[in-house]
Amino acid sequence: KHFHLKSISFYPTSDEEMVMWVKGLTWLVSDTLRSPTPLQIERWLRKQFYAVDRSREDRISCKDLKSMLCQVNYRVPNMRFLREKLPDGELRNGDVSYSHFAQLYRSLMFDAQKSVSHTFICVLIERPEQKISLEDFQNFLIEHQKELWATDNNKVQEFMLHYLKDPLREIEQPYFHQDEFLTYLFSKENTIWDVQLDQVRxxxxxxxxxxxxxxxxxxxxxxxxxxxxxxxxxxxxxxxxxxxxxxxxxxxxxxxxxxxxxxxxxxxxxxxxxxxxxxxxxxxxxxxxxxxxxxxxxxxxxxxxxxxxxxxxxxxxxxxxxxxxxxxxxxxxxxxxxxxxxxxxxxxxxxxxxxEEVSSSTPYSENDISNSIKNGILYLEDPINHEWYPHFFVLTSNKIYYSEETSSNQGNEDEEEHREPESLISLPKPVFTCVRCFVCSVLIWFTETTRSLKVTVCLCSPLRWKGDYGGKKQLWFPANYVEEISPTAAEPDRSQATENSPLGDLLRGSVDVSSCQIVVRPEGKGSRQFVFSLVPVASPRTGPVLDIAASSQEELKDWVMKIREVTMTSEAKLEEGKMMERRKxxxxxxxxxxxxxxxxxxxxxxxxxxxxxxxxxxxxxxxxxxxxxxxxxxxxxxxxxxxxxxxxxxxxxxxxxxxxxxxxxxxxxxxxxxxxxxxxxxxxxxxxxxxxxxxxxxxxxxxxxxxDDTFDPFDRHSLRGVEPITVCIEVLGARHLPKHGRGIVCPLIEIEVCGAEYDNAKQRTDSEADNGLNPTWPRKPFRFTVCNPSFAFLRFVVYEIDMFNDQNFLAQATFPISCLKTGYRSVPLKNSYSEDLELASLLVHMDIVRGRVSALGYHGREGSFEARYQSPLEDFRVSQETLLDHESRRLRRARVSADNRA
Structure with missing residues (x-):
């Protein structure tokens, strides 16, 4: 997940030409964003088709079609499956035209997900022609979606005509085909978000x-x-x-x-x-x-x-x-x-x-890297293969800290990774040099001890365990060569050390330079010419000698000079320097x-x-x-x-x-x-x-x-005048989920309520096998009771479960819970940067009930660990704690009475 901003630069020959370009591009962007979902699907279909049909002959082979469907996250079991879906004429020719490709897409989407809308389509349609009329659609909007504007017949007609955008169907009584109605359910026009909140109040x-x-x-x-x-x-x-x-x-x-x-x-x-x-x-x-x-x-x-x-x-x-x-x-x-x-x-x-003199209540902090004396890339030797690897070093007034292995040419690596094919005209260029993302979940930490090996494992195999060794991370080793580190013993030390260092979770180790002697090695060491060592003054046995290499003689001299200045400076001078920095x-x-x-x-x-x-x-x-x-x-x-x-x-x-x-x-x-x-x-x-x-x-x-002066952010009993709500959600299906890697995804949906600590809860669906284009899930209600709905968020996260049963992020959508619509709603999905994903959405049924659901009538959240500690059962828990406290006091009084009698 790298942060990339790309731009394309134009050089118009005159001011008039520049104004025309700006107006044209602005209109194009606006028109694209405003276009209804059927037009967006049409654009997407043509983009997919013509990416394969480069010759623009309006035909692609069945083999290319099968490959294309895999690219859009749909597994084709075999060619027989396609033969059953395509007309006989297409199969005899061996090629597929765009019109038949578009029809195949609509057929695939409807056949896979028609069960989603079956329950209410049967109610809406009372005639044999299997169309959803304006009156049917209006009833759906009023009865199921609770849309007040739908009571106006003219507004419903105008909405349908704008959505269909079809000149041949601009009639007084517009209608939907069943597949069009199902597409509408997944569309942005049916979003769960209340669009009235897009305006400033x-x-x-x-x-x-x-x-x-x-x-x-x-x-x-x-x-x-x-x-x-x-x-x-x-x-x-x-x-x-x-x-x-x-x-x-x-x-x-x-x-x-x-x-x-x-x-x-x-x-x-x-x-x-x-x-x-x-x-x-x-x-x-x-x-x-x-x-x-x-x-x-x-x-x-x-x-x-x-x-x-x-x-x-x-x-x-x-x-x-x-x-x-x-x-x-x-x-x-x-x-x-x-x-x-x-x-x-x-x-x-x-x-x-x-x-102005900064008060001592805002202390000088050596933990902030911007307050360091010097920092930069230096090299450490791997004790196993004796290769030198770059690390980020930070020198403070008494210690030198160094990070896990980093990259000295990270920009070049990323540029190569994201380099565009030479056969394309490369107009968009990255504004920023790509930067390497450092993994924070560091699983191993080397301190300045003589211990040579610490590994962290997951107990997932009786024969081989996953662990870290030297520069090798998360590889499988024979179980008898792997040692499990007790979290209770290791984590507190690790947490305290990272908290007190400017490198935070990236910390690998540190050395107290005031107790070390600096030795420059003119002959170098191994493949490195510019090397100096930090040797413990008291005895080498108190800690290892740390050999550090620089990339040039000038850099080595500068580091050695700075470290010696630190070791020679008295504490009094350091304190004086800090006080001078405070005086601003x-x-x-x-x-x-x-x-x-x-x-x-x-x-x-x-x-x-x-x-x-x-x-x-x-x-x-x-x-x-x-x-x-x-x-x-x-x-x-x-x-x-x-x-x-x-x-x-x-x-x-x-x-x-x-x-x-x-x-x-x-x-x-x-x-x-x-x-x-x-x-x-x-x-x-x-x-x-x-x-x-x-x-x-x-x-x-x-x-x-x-x-309100009586409100306590952490006490739900202080919510005077705030009515709790119960949210019931069913995940019905999804469309156009993004891919993760080359394979076809097996998605699951996680639903989370985030807010005050007494409202937090999380649940998830089962995973759907090998389908990211149009998966469905069996109807299963997920219920959440929210005591403080004005400060609660509803969060949908789509994960992919891979072959190792690990979950990978695919998409997300997060909303303030008080701003959501009920009924059958589309949840437009976004990437990790909260940018819209083309056509990607969930279909959910959402119901919000005002007031608290009783504990006896509360079902559907048994799978959530957090749910057990959430309202409405919290009252029972508080009462139970009070009863236990009362019983404890009674027993203490009984023991005191017995002692007095003795």
Whole structure:
């Protein structure tokens, strides 16, 4: 799963020609998106057919047809199967025309899935001609789909005519054939999503900013990992076009008096500050008119800060907010009051102060790679084959950390992997150099001990176990050569070590350089010429000698010099240096641009008092935020967020740009929950789902219950006035599922409710063998009781089960549960980046019942482990715990009485 943005560049010869191209392409994109499903299917069929019929003779062989069906995820058992489906004339010729191919497709889809709609088609059709009339379709929309607009006969007629888009059937009484009706059920026109929510609700945009969830990005400029990926202007454009309203600028001193933006002290590339501002201006309000917050991570000198302030004013002009909207207000302004405005989030000078000193409550952190003294690629020798492999090294004030094996030429590898065939005209070019995705689920960790072998196994074979050895990962070894590592013994040490290192889960080992001697090897070692060693000072027996190779003499000298500086520096000087870094001078010109988003240290004692100022806000790494978004302090943190803004960002050890779970932060009212937009993972998919609301404006008004002082985010009993719901879902079928590899997929569907911890639950269907084009599942209801529906998401994930019984991700769809329609509905599927997959969809039947289902009448969720701990049985569990506690106290009193008698 690599992050790729591709572009094609045009060079028109005149302004008029450029305008024509832009208008034409814009119309083409818009028309394609608006086209009804039958036209999209027609386009897809022709694309598949003519990909084989390159000569445009309108004929393909039966052999090519069989191969094509395999390519679209459908297994053809044998040629006899095709003979039964095709007309005799086609078989005698040995070729298949496009018209017969299209008819074959419709026949395959209908024959495989006609049972899906059989139950209600029989009710709808009372005449022998087997057509679904306008009246039949209208009854279906009203009775099964509960569509209020369908009571108007003219609207139903207009809908059918637009959907069919057939000039020959533009009649007063349009109708569907059965296969057309079945296609409609799977179509985007029958989506489970309530399309009315695609529009912004202006009446919901008058609350203070602190009452909204605001779409926020972390290290917006990056296109991959946090230490070696490309920084790009297109990353800013993409985020803004996705509706993101809070973006980050990491500013460092650059040439010519102007800052550059990159992840400091890493191998990430640099982009110009003024280019970033121009990109922001161009794309700021294309998707949404509501305010943008620029989160400035400032590492610049006073001179360059002044230049930053000048460029903010010059580029943004009237867009830049330079004064308070209402000086007498006692809260933040609303999104409506700040329409098309850009706000600066940056430290602000205190009145009469020339500089701002960062409080000790925001400590200097060596765990952040941007605070490292030096980092880069060095080489370690494999003890087995004596080959040298690249690793990422990070030097801090007392230790040197190194990662698992990485790649020194990762860009070239990816370019080769994704290289387009030379026979094609290669117009689209990747904007970004492809970056390698580092696997976080590291199964083995080497410490600085003399132990040479640790392996992790899965007990899946009595003869061979899977394990790691040296540089070889997850291979099968004889069972008597594999040692099982106890999770209880190994995991705590591993977790603590990774938590305290700047490399996080990528950590392989570390060395305390203050207790080591640096020995340069002029003769080199093995195939490497530039080698130095870290030798323990006390005794070599206390730890192994670590031989490290550099790629050049200059690099070796630089590393040795930096390490020696660290070993010679006293603790007092280190502390003094940290204190100097805490003292941050701020240019007055830049400080004056900070109106509302003024970062200050978080002070829990100010919450709910007169000292709390709505202009102040605090930022938290996820690890610190977790101390507040819990049962103990969650209610207090929610109280803070009702008045002030808070920003949560990923911990520094997430070098692979993975994301944390945003749900607890959202539930406790945090507005700016910043995620890595370039990463295709579940947290980012949840983020995309939340900000589908309110017309994808980037602002979603938090539920009113969150502004109730009695509400506790982790106590369902505090949901006053919130009615629980029971959701019943049946998965009926799917169409056009994507492939995974070359084989035909065996899909299963996982259905998950995500939200407050008392609502979380997950269930799944069985897998369907060898069919990704038109699989079906037997009707089986999955029931979920949701206590807090205003903060719950319904998530569908399609997995493929391979020959080793492993599940592989194929597609997903995630929605806020309160915004879904009931009845027989299509679930349009998306890829891991939440981009639409062509024609891919599920067909489900969904029913939502208001109120709680009784425990005695509650069925269909026995297969879910989480379900046993979810309402409605939670009341019984609480009562049982109370009874046990009472019984325990009674027994203690009985023992005390017995002791007294003795």
């Amino acid at each position: 202006p009446e919901d945009m008058n609350n203070p900013l602190s009452h909204y969830w605001i779409s926020s990005s972390h290290n917006t400029y990056l296109t991959g990992d946090q230490f070696s990926s490309e920084s790009s202007l297109e990353a800013y454009a993409r985020c803004l076009r996705m509706g993101c309203r809070c973006i980050e600028l990491d500013c460092w001193d650059g040439p010519d008096g102007m800052p550059v933006i990159y992840h400091g002290h890493t191998l990430t590339t640099k982009i110009k500050f003024n280019d970033v501002l121009s990109t922001i201006k161009e794309h700021a309000f294309v998707t949404s008119d509501y305010p943008i917050i620029l989160s400035i991570e400032d590492h610049c000198s006073i001179v360059q800060q002044r230049n930053m302030a000048t460029y903010f004013k010059k580029v943004f002009g009237e867009m830049l907010l330079t004064k308070a909207v209402d000086i007498s207000a006692d809260g933040l302004p609303s999104p409506n009051q700040l329409k098309r405005k850009i706000l600066i989030k940056h430290k602000k000078l205190a009145e009469g102060s020339a500089y 001078k701020i240019a007055l010109e830049l400080s004056d641009l900070v109106i509302y988003c003024r970062p200050v240290p978080f002070d829990e004692d100010k919450i709910g008092t007169e000292r709390a100022c709505f202009r102040d806000m605090s930022s938290f790494p996820e690890t610190k935020a977790e101390k507040y978004v819990n049962r103990i302090k969650g209610k207090k943190f929610l109280q803070y967020n009702r008045l002030q803004l808070s920003r949560i960002y990923p911990r520094g050890q997430r070098l692979d740009s993975s994301n944390y779970d945003p749900l607890p932060m959202w539930l406790c009212g945090s507005q700016l929950v910043a995620l890595n937009f370039q990463t295709a993972d579940k947290p980012m998919q949840m983020n995309q789902a939340l900000f589908m609301l309110n017309g994808r404006s980037g602002y979603v008004l938090q539920p009113s219950i969150m502004r």
